[in-house]
Amino acid sequence: MPSPIPVTRLLPRDIYPSLDVGTCSSPLTKHPRCGSTLQVPARRLHGRVASRLWSSVIHWKELRSVQPVGSGGFGSVYKAEYLGETVALKRVKKCAKNKLASRQSFWAELNAAHLRHRNIARVIAATTCVPADFGDESSIGTILMEFVGSRNLQQIIYGCAEALGEDRWLRYSADIVHGLRFLHSNSVVHLDIKPANVLVSGEDVCKIVDFGCSLKLDRGCEVSAVGPHLSHVGGTYTHRAPELLKGEGVSPKADIFSFGITLWQLITREQPYTGDRQHVLYAVVAHNLRPSVQDHPAFQSEQGRLCRTLLNRCWSGEARCRPSAQELLPHLEQLRSQT
Template sequence: MPSPIPATRLLPKDLYPSPDTGTCSSPLAKYSGDATLKVPVHNFPRRAAGRLWSSVVQWKELRSMQPIGSGGFGSVYKARYLGETVAVKTVKKCAKNKLASRQSFWAELHAADLRHANVVRVIAASACVPSTLEHENSIGTVVMEYAGSRNLHSVIYGSTEAIAADRWLAYATDIVRGLGFLHSHGVVHLDLKPANVLVSKDGVCKIADFGCSLKLDKACEGGGAAAAAAAGRPPSPAGGTYTHRAPELLKGERVTAKADIFSFGITLWQLLVREQPYTGDRHHILYAVVAHNLRPPVQGKPAFQTGRGRACETLVCRCWSGDAPSRPSAPALLGHLDEMRTHS
């Protein structure tokens, strides 16, 4: 695995973690019944008080913790917080790569200042961990809105019931709206896939899990390689899900918002075809995606044989083009999806 990118090259200046990262990698204090458990100032941005999220988690107000998921990243709980149903995510400390674990925790906050109907809202975050969760060896806690118990992966693969065209179009539109909002604020997700898109009880898709995200410098967003080098943008980081990862990232090239568009193309294919994108050896797939332009199959798939399906096939193939600049932007995608509603 490549050496992790220094945290100061991933985050805006006001979100740099303290050089004394030891205090971020283990609980700072144990919950003892106090109303709040404050984090030392040097562990959080000085401007936190003016932010839309809080750098203080009121642990006494965090009640009814129920585990709802876990993985290599840590664990997620459903809970009640200040009268609101929330999701609580603990970020696990990786013994093999502690810096990568810390970077993942801080990356969760890249969209913390942003509010959009199709992006999961961050409520509070802390480098502290309550004593009830210390056994998880976590380095931090993020309190987020609870968007429901379903994700797009379970919608696609958890039922044999067909997904109506109006429904998958609505899901796709929600995702692209969320991406467009993030990209307009310089945030790239870099791990977009059905499992990281939550579906609310009202059927609204919300982009979640920003542990692989980056905040791009303005000079890098529209400039070429020289602009990226001048702005100090590192090569693309390791991480994310290989089946949805753009070929330029697999080659270690610079990050742009078009990497998320590639991932969206794979996700849209899954929505229509409801199969896994690839089968076989991971390393062979990675090589073929880069060297032989391997993509999920579209020929012979019933989903692409209607008028709307053929329009969607064209769009999907543009999204996963090997040439990043030729992929459509999120605003352009919205226009194409809107036009697709007229096809039958």
């Protein structure tokens, strides 16, 4: 079945004009029963997967030492060796309740596949064609990515006793914003920024992952958050911008709202909301509900007041009033100078 997402939202402009999708289930996969399609060559340089290339073919016989790392509603993640490099293998599973959204989520994972940045997890290869001995009837496709590490910000914020001092959470915040600035400059919006979707490497560098809700926008344009081709647009309700909750236009400013909630979590190490999900959703839109900053002890110092001002801008109910990722960076530098 053809991909429900337009090819222009999945691939850079220098690739898709020559693409012949044919009858394949994916614009990125070649298989004897699928017809013609795009091929992006894979290479091996000095025993490592080339850092600036990704492939629509996975050489399954080159996979070694596949070990499970975790699983969730999206599918399963494994750690493995591939062409001499440690990688993460992500198997995206089919959702029985919403098969269209499952397919869209898989293709959305590739919106940033052609991008290379220090704060974005690199895609190495992706395909929907899986050999029987590697396959799973519930799987839509498989993605190979760089192996960043086994820790994410959610675990660091809530799951460990180690200190999360000002210098550290400011550095993590800057990493996220640098990644967002690069994504937005390439017309990609993530739409599910939250601590669980930010991995922390062994070098203590944050990398944005999980692009299953992302969109590739035409430059300077917004896209409606509703419609048959965007049924996968979701994200986590605690971090979702009010305009998305109302079904209005998608823009990079939606990621800034989500970053604001994430920054608050880094500062306070608390949960942003309590209570029933539907109550929170209604209150965010109708009553401008946001995590507490007014009376919270973390926001009473001079630096805390600067943080409070920045947060109020990031999670403004009006997308146009939020700063861009580019505009956020000097504010974070100012906060860092206060430490």
